[in-house]
Amino acid sequence: MQNIKNIVFDLGGVIIDIDVPTTFENFALASQKTMDEVTQLFINNQLFERHETGDLSDEAFRNEIIRLLNLPENYQQIDQVWNTLLLAIPVERIELIRLLSKKYRVFLLSNTNHIHYVEVENILHKATGIKSFDDLFEKVYLSYQIGLRKPHAPIYEHVLLDSKLIPAETLFIDDNSDNILGASALGIQTIHIQLPNTILDHLKAYV
Numbered sequence: 001m002q003n004i005k006n007i008v009f010d011l012g013g014v015i016i017d018i019d020v021p022t023t024f025e026n027f028a029l030a031s032q033k034t035m036d037e038v039t040q041l042f043i044n045n046q047l048f049e050r051h052e053t054g055d056l057s058d059e060a061f062r063n064e065i066i067r068l069l070n071l072p073e074n075y076q077q078i079d080q081v082w083n084t085l086l087l088a089i090p091v092e093r094i095e096l097i098r099l100l101s102k103k104y105r106v107f108l109l110s111n112t113n114h115i116h117y118v119e120v121e122n123i124l125h126k127a128t129g130i131k132s133f134d135d136l137f138e139k140v141y142l143s144y145q146i147g148l149r150k151p152h153a154p155i156y157e158h159v160l161l162d163s164k165l166i167p168a169e170t171l172f173i174d175d176n177s178d179n180i181l182g183a184s185a186l187g188i189q190t191i192h193i194q195l196p197n198t199i200l201d202h203l204k205a206y207v
Helices: 020-031 035-044 047-052 058-069 075-085 091-100 114-128 153-162 177-184 199-206
Strands: 006-009 105-110 139-142 170-174 189-192
Touching (some): 020 035, 020 058, 020 075, 035 047, 035 058, 058 075, 058 114, 075 114, 091 114, 105 153, 139 153, 153 177, 170 177, 170 199, 177 189
Parallel strands (some): 006 105, 006 170, 105 139
16 A cells, blocks of 8 residues: 555444344344345345435335334334444544544545434444544545445545545545445555454554
8 A cells, every 4th residue: 555645434344343134133033024034125125225325214214114024113113123233333443543534634434324323423422432423534425415325436436526535545444345346446545344354453554
C-alpha cells in the first residue's frame, strides 16, 4: 500500500462484530418456521437490499416481516430480533480509527438500514462514550440515506466525487469479497478483512 491519504471503513464485520444467522434463527423461533425457510423468504423478497437502499421504510420493512412470517404486529419485538445480529464494538478498534484520523482522512461507508444504524450508535455510545460516528469520521456514507449499495460502482463513485478522493490514494476496508472487488475495479486500494484477523492486524502499521 503506497501513497494512502484516505481510509474508508465498512461498518458490519469491520468496526462492529455481527452474526447474521442469529437473526434468522430468532425469526425462525418467533415464526415457528425453519431457519432455511426464513432465510429464503428474506432472499426471495430482497428484504436486506430494499431496506438498505431506502426502498422499504422502517415501517414498511417491519410490515413485510410481519406478513411474510405471520408474526404479531409488534414493532418493538421485530426490531429486537432484527438487531440480534449486532454484537460488540471492541474499544481498541475505535481507538485505532482515532489514531489513524490524525494522519489520514477517514470515512465510513456502509450497507445498512435506519433500524440497525440507530442500534449500532447506541452500542458505540455504551462502549466508548462517543454518541455518533459523525464524531469519529470526516463523513459517514450510509446506503439507506443515499439510495445506493455496495458492491455497485455508483456508491463508490459517489463517495469519491462527494469527498474529492483520488482512487489510488484511497484505501477501502470491507469484510465482503464482492464489495472489495467493486472498489478495486475503480482503482481503489483495498483490504479484505477475514476472521480471525481484524483491522488491528492490518492497520497498526499505518498509525
